[in-house]
Amino acid sequence: MRRLNLVTTRAEQRRQTEARILTAARELFGEHGFDRTTVRMVATRAGSDPGLVMRYFGSKEKLFAQAASIPPDGAIEGSPAEIAEQLIAALTGKLAEEPAAALAALRAMFSHPEAAAEVRTAMTAQQRQIAEQLPGDDALIRSGVLGALTLGLVISRHLVRLDGFDVPPDQLMAIAGPLIEELVKDERAARHPSLAAPTR
């Protein structure tokens, strides 16, 4: 009994330490960029030590990848209509609430190609997972365009702060939502004869 408690406590402690390290990493990567953030700085801010950070996360790149990964949108699955619904809900959330930590990490990513490679891994994993459930030969590309649209909208709203984008998320989604519905379907060609005859 006592031993079980001890084990539970250690696991819980590790979970809490990891969470503190990730929060510190997000803040520091956002403030100083990837290059100028050291494992030592992260450890200090998290009240931990560099050895533990390395043991838990493996390397600065891997720490960055976890810190920078936008939290998964939950399982995206079902029929195309259901997938569209889930993607629209997820994007609405990202537009509603500025994901400060993820944006900070995103900023750092763009200035550091190696870190971008780690983020690529996360983005393509979701891209593939969605593509597997979509109809059509070009499902992987459509799934990628879904990701690109999301990325572009989040950046345009929260980082670039485009004109007119400072509206309730529903107003943005009234325009972006139908595009998402369009992309999950495999009926675009039928409704867009211009695809068959591009020089109309």
Place this chain on the structure above:
Amino acid sequence: MRRLNLVTTRAEQRRQTEARILTAARELFGEHGFDRTTVRMVATRAGSDPGLVMRYFGSKEKLFAQAASIPPDGAIEGSPAEIAEQLIAALTGKLAEEPAAALAALRAMFSHPEAAAEVRTAMTAQQRQIAEQLPGDDALIRSGVLGALTLGLVISRHLVRLDGFDVPPDQLMAIAGPLIEELVKDERAARHPSLAAPTR
């Protein structure tokens, strides 16, 4: 006669010097980011001197803004269909050829909020110019979504390098093109009854 030649030559020299400075600035901002690139470094690489750089461009922020600005897509004007055609041609070009200098500047922008503000100015100028010609109450937002889609696709293809995006631009545009056509029109609500009854 001699004097006219002299004037022409000076204007031409200034044009060439400015172009060299901008090229050097793009390279250095891309390599080192905004913070660690100095006006002195730019001047040295351009074979010029810091005083001249400041005289021609005003400040490091303004130099960055010019270096980072993606070349305008030319005048975007005409009917919605013509606007769609021009936007599709411009995006196809951006997907076809990696805009190395602009991408390098884009990277630097994300790590530097002040520089991002300058890029914002350029992006919103184009957004407004297009919105003025589009029908519909939400033209400014649709025009912004057009910009967001372009930004997301360029980043996804050239920086993130999403899966399946390494195809001829026409294959990407077969999917993105219809979205652009959709956005320039004001008929989406009619074709998307889900907008009127979101809980269908």
